[in-house]
Amino acid sequence: MKQINVGLLGLGNIGTGSYKTLEMNREKIVAVAGADIRIVKILEREKNFDKERDIDVTREQFTADPDEIFNDPEIDIVIELLGGIEPASTFMLNAMNHGKSVVTANKAAVAASWTALNEAAKRNNVMFRFEAAVGGGIPILNALTTVLQANEYEEVLGILNGTTNYILTQMTDYGLDYDEVLKIAQEKGFAEADPTADVEGIDVANKLSILMALAFNKYVAPTDIPTEGITKITKKQLDVAKANGCKVKLIATARKVGDKIEYSVGPQELPVSHPLAGVSNEFNAVFVKGNAVDDLMFYGKGEGPLPTGSAVMGDVLEIAKVIAAQK
Amino acid sequence: MKQINVGLLGLGNIGTGSYKTLEMNREKIVAVAGADIRIVKILEREKNFDKERDIDVTREQFTADPDEIFNDPEIDIVIELLGGIEPASTFMLNAMNHGKSVVTANKAAVAASWTALNEAAKRNNVMFRFEAAVGGGIPILNALTTVLQANEYEEVLGILNGTTNYILTQMTDYGLDYDEVLKIAQEKGFAEADPTADVEGIDVANKLSILMALAFNKYVAPTDIPTEGITKITKKQLDVAKANGCKVKLIATARKVGDKIEYSVGPQELPVSHPLAGVSNEFNAVFVKGNAVDDLMFYGKGEGPLPTGSAVMGDVLEIAKVIAAQK
Secondary structure, three states: OOEEEEEEEOOOHHHHHHHHHHHHOHHHHHHHHOOEEEEEEEEOOOOOOOOOOOOOOOHHHEEOOOHHHHOOOOEEEEEEOOOOOOOHHHHHHHHHHOOOEEEEOOHHHHHHOHHHHHHHHHHOOOOEEOHHHOOOOOOHHHHHHOOOOOOOEEEEEEEOOHHHHHHHHHHHHHOOOHHHHHHHHHHHOOOOOOOHHHHOOHHHHHHHHHHHHHHHOOOOOHHHOOEOOOOOOOHHHHHHHHHOOEEEEEEEEEEEEOOEEEEEEEEEEEEOOOHHHHOOOOEEEEEEEEOOOEEEEEEEEOOOHHHHHHHHHHHHHHHHHHHHHHO | OOEEEEEEEOOOHHHHHHHHHHHHOHHHHHHHHOOEEEEEEEEOOOOOOOOOOOOOOOHHHEEOOOHHHHOOOOEEEEEEOOOOOOOHHHHHHHHHHOOOEEEEOOHHHHHHOHHHHHHHHHHOOOOEEOHHHOOOOOOHHHHHHOOOOOOOEEEEEEEOOHHHHHHHHHHHHHOOOHHHHHHHHHHHOOOOOOOHHHHOOHHHHHHHHHHHHHHHOOOOOHHHOOEOOOOOOOHHHHHHHHHOOEEEEEEEEEEEEOOEEEEEEEEEEEEOOOHHHHOOOOEEEEEEEEOOOEEEEEEEEOOOHHHHHHHHHHHHHHHHHHHHHHO
């Protein structure tokens, strides 16, 4: 049986979830890929080699030196799950320049380094996939870049951040204030201690940058997307919306208007009849309008180690199919 | 520029919608495929060559003889949109045996002739795609057979028939009887004069047969799927469901229970909190639970010439990419 070797950069929550997805479904994944897929090396810069992670990993798989992965001619695919723009972007470029295909869940790095990463993939004739970067487990990027491409996209709307959608849902359903719900969300682990990237819409702007680049072939840096978060939303505002038959959601919008694309991230009042209005709590969803297919919606878990691991390993699998056919 | 030639079997509603999708989005489709895609021959058995169809088609494109398409060495892809099990199945087999890849929207033929069609595709080393056969414009089959494959699927549920979902929605929302709504649906063109295949669940059983074969690698002939339609549903039953916080939907179910797959088509009471409960009127949706990705839902127009045309041309495009890379 052919073997495809994978190097994994980062074994945090998402790394562990991805590793677990492969362990759990190895038999099916191998059958579908037509090759044995092995995570042979794992970068763990903090040298937390002995931490308990509830996965079957040996000391020999770990390295603290990323070059051991980039320089290994036996490694076909590199998964980057470090998070943050750097050193993740540089590591992905290094991997591609060494002829490796790259899979990542890192929306900040993909959005910030879009042009460099895509050009490096093309130049090195390697594959670059990042399904998990937008909507976690929801297979929206694959749909937009394959079977939906017979459409001109007219509109892409997304609820792309579980933390803010949880906060808004709880505020709406229980008449609570923003600060109260944020505290509960932090206690439950749905919001980070420093929630800035989520509640100020920065995370969503990263994801919209990626969606727009794929759907409209127009790259806009996330920092150039008009972005408003949810910190100024009041209980009263939600009550008024409810009285008008609406729900307030943090929406990423990209819309074709004539020859231009209008784009923004910010709170919007959606009529309760809109498919996105019913997307509650930690769930994410992407709404797409195509000029042939009309309205579509994709709904699912936008976060979590296993839903994100599903998207990461799905990308690995798609790349593995191609490599296996060539080996 | 490379050219990929397509033969089209059938120019009814869906055929016209597919043709129109290609016309409307030709520039993008050609750019994405890396080849010019031309529908060069159209089978029109009734010889309705001069019918007004609101598309740009010439007399020279038509033929009344399917062999003119199968025997044309210049044709790479055959789209089958005749409907019904025969002669559609035989025509698709003929096309494959002549080395052509096949795209179809025909759930009855794909479900009934599953084994023969898939074996013929494999034997002839051609591609066989049928996204439009399940959920119309919703790209569910592509998702199940690509990026979601790192999951073991635990459950697939679908609202897969617009006519019956329209009838049930109207009965629920306006407290009407089945017969009243059926009449309205027929007047509005949402139900056919003979609605048997829709209201008795036969159409849904065809679609479930295809979904199960892909999701669980288990082919069950549609006639072997326990199937109940909606003709016996009363206003009272819907009221009782509503009082219990539920909605009645015609659901296709396939679920893994131990080593077995349980499957059926029939009305089910869903709690209003279930993602499928909010799918109204002519919309379709497929709910998938994977052991890594957890709950996902895909929602969109299950019928109509352009949504179905989107799925048909999306499949043509995916095949064209592969052929163009080889040409």
